[in-house]
Amino acid sequence: MLLCLQSIVAQKFITRSGATTFKASVATFEPIEAINNSSSAIITSKGNVAALLLIKGFHFKVALMQEHFNENYMDSDDFPKATFKGMLKDFSLEKLKAIQQFSLEGILTIKGKTKDIKTEAIVLKQNGKLIFKSVFSVIPEEFGIKIPNIVRNKIAKEIQITIDYELVKK
Numbered sequence: 001m002l003l004c005l006q007s008i009v010a011q012k013f014i015t016r017s018g019a020t021t022f023k024a025s026v027a028t029f030e031p032i033e034a035i036n037n038s039s040s041a042i043i044t045s046k047g048n049v050a051a052l053l054l055i056k057g058f059h060f061k062v063a064l065m066q067e068h069f070n071e072n073y074m075d076s077d078d079f080p081k082a083t084f085k086g087m088l089k090d091f092s093l094e095k096l097k098a099i100q101q102f103s104l105e106g107i108l109t110i111k112g113k114t115k116d117i118k119t120e121a122i123v124l125k126q127n128g129k130l131i132f133k134s135v136f137s138v139i140p141e142e143f144g145i146k147i148p149n150i151v152r153n154k155i156a157k158e159i160q161i162t163i164d165y166e167l168v169k170k
Helices: 002-008 063-073
Strands: 012-023 033-044 048-054 081-088 099-110 113-126 129-138 159-169
Touching: 012 048, 012 129, 033 063, 033 129, 033 159, 081 113, 099 129
Parallel strands: none
Antiparallel strands: 012 033, 012 159, 033 048, 048 081, 081 099, 099 113, 113 129, 129 159
């Protein structure tokens, strides 16, 4: 009976050390990029995806950039986390072969504002783990992130977000 119940329940893969990076650089100016190596995520065997990361977990090469990011742009004390809830279209863990690309659709929430995201994701099952990678862009103003005119030309109009997670079976 227990074996039957286990097969009905969807398998889950999780991470608490996923890498989420963003780049907001414009050529000819100082690079604006950061990485968060403590992103949490879960993917079910049916393709449900959920991720959460703490905004203060982003680390910059320049400490002053990190301070401005948290205090002036992201209001990290008031909005400490970002979330994503979505679905990998036509995903099936049982049918996963080598590297496969899937459509990923979901809702991204930053600073209390939500936006539909549609992108592609690459998923690979390797040594009992799931490798999950995706890249998409966001526009800061859509999330209530105001860029002052004085630095507007030094920050990209679209911010590139890169996801690189290695998830283990739970």
